[in-house]
Amino acid sequence: MLHTFVALVEDKPGVLTRVASLFRRLNINITSLTVGNTENDGVSRMTIVAEAAEDRAHRMMASLYKLENVLEVDDVGRHSAVIRELALLKVECDAKNRADLFQLAEVFHARIVDLAPESLMMEITGSASKIEGLVQILVQAGYRILEMARTGRMAMRRGRHTSRVLAALSDTSSTGSSSSPPQKPANLTADQKQSGNWSAEQNRS
């Protein structure tokens, strides 16, 4: 199955290698991996999509946590989450079939972001299946896709759920106190236990 993890990691050189190397070592293929900034300086957010047997989720998560630069891991695939991907498609077309493509774009809520005499570029955001749907229609209709670029998935849990790590980090950055990690809750609800959030019994030094 496809697993989707969100990992908050320190924004430092070599962190991507460590994460990638871990999946290599587990002999698991990474389907997509996106990295970007978060609302906190010094913290990057990775969305990792990997193809592996269902029961390997724990192993991947526990192994990610073994990396010193990893702050938090969330198995978002197991929760209600918004998962999005962006694709750019350059399609061969001339003045004759442009109108047809404009119509297709509208159906898929895609945008035309560039027009050239012999091609146009579409931008589409959505779930992977939506993007694949557009691609399929284009191909079936006989259009030639000259180039395609996809970002891979980004994911965020629905509702008020927020990473405690990030919450704590923004707290400490505003008060300027130590960079020590957030305190975990004393008692866990079943949901928290599943979530892989801070749930250690004790802070040890």
Next chain:
Amino acid sequence: MSNSSNPRSSDPAIGSQPTRLTGAETLWATLVGEGVRDVFGYPGGAILPAYDALRKFPIRHILVRHEQGAAHMADGYARASGRVGVAVATSGPGATNLVTGIATAMLDSIPIVCITGQVSSKVLGTDAFQEVDITGITLPVTKHNYLVSRTEDLAPALREAFRVAQSGRPGPVLVDITKDAQQNSALFDFAGAAPAAYRPHPMLRADSASMRAALELLRTAKRPVLLAGHGILHSRALDQVRTLAERAQIPVACTLLGLTAFPASHPLNLGMMGMHGESWVNHAIQQADLLIACGMRFDDRVTGTLATYAPKAKKIHIEIDPAEINKNVPIDVALIGDLKEILETLLPLVSERDGSEWLHAISTMKGSAAVRDIQQLPDNGHLYAAHVMHDLWRETHGDAIVVTDVGQHQMWEAQYYKHEKPRSLITSGGLGTMGFALPAAIGAKVACPDREVWVVAGDGGFQMTSPELATIAQEKLKINIAIVNNGYLGMVRQWQEFFYEKNYESTPLLSPDFVKLADAHGIPGAHVTQRSQVVSTVQTAREHKGAFLIDFHVEQEDSVYPMIPSGAALHEMIRRPPENRLVETANES
């Protein structure tokens, strides 16, 4: 694990006032601040600025003969003392020579910090002279590593390295320091460079429901076995484990690295489990209805084939690394966290239990095997390694630190030397690194100068790192060396005997005269070929004030029994063939 190092604030370099220091000075000042007194290393161009500054600091530097030795020495130092061991090497070949030692420490979770010099930051990535990407190379065999190219980053990186090495599940950390970072200066502020506190694993959750479930399993179990692993030593939970076993009358089976986590003479101690464990230990595990695994990881060498492993047992796994849970064996109750803390929470809730029925059943399984004593065997002119280990144990009263290499002799030592004290067996369990013993023993002796230290090595493995004899001589270390010389790469020969129709391809081995080799280093020695000479020669070695080497010429084609072939079930073991009957255990009466 708690941070046991304490800054020596009396040292001028690490006083409360931030001072300007070169990177080289910063390196040593930080090590001093972390409580380091001894380092094992080998100089070279890229680490020369550091060496140039060394004599200003109260640190003993032991010059090794090969950087692999430096890493093993740091490792032996850490295993013997529980303190972080430190190895130093130059860039390129110096750094790559460390790798086997780092991997050895990684697989056994040993806290060491390796310092390597690196080419100047300006030429990083250009294939400059003696440049290798050592942080890249060691990525999978370190717990963490750092490349430091600015002097101001050095103290924080080093201090964090010490924290990472010893916190949580310990492990090796490498700090690669460019030459210019050693040469340039920056404000040094030891206190200001303190790392963020250890962040307990976000998946740590020995929550109360699991605790209750564990207690319930304990209460209802009829045939429990406690599996004692290396984590007991790391977590310093010896007393807690012992209290648990005694109060609930649970027999204890040890992993190889857990052998010194529970006293050998304790009536509840069954002995070593696994591939070369005694039959009753493995039978007890196979028949158990509850396994309480403490700081061990169900390695393939202790489980046999997983499909038939302890089929009737519920499993409680107390372990600090969540990645170990359900890795090999499905677990019923996982208590993730520090073993000592978890047991301290559990113990007040554990009540006394009558285990006599199950203990009696195990004694019956032992049968006569447990009461035979090789000491009583007639001396038939043959010298068996078992005899050597047994006599060595008697003569040293089970009190010495024994550092073993890898092979048959390692298993014989584990079977016949009864360890009473924690950390008194030092051996490469996870990686099984031949050549480990001699350098690791040097590290152990430097860490514990008042302890009696014995190397037990095979004729093969000894030759992998024997140049460290010169280190022993130069440092005037009192280390006793026992070579179990069978003329073969014995453990491999044994596999060839059992599984490859005695095709002894490339396992017969010619060795130098080890006594002469020692003599060339100014170290006296003796050959032993008869059982009757063992005790007196061991006595001579112990009484000699310097290092001493004994070359024991043992039976050449002897094998380690019992043995579970890899892939077989834990109870399907190969027994010693009757015509060559030698007892399989020694029991002091």
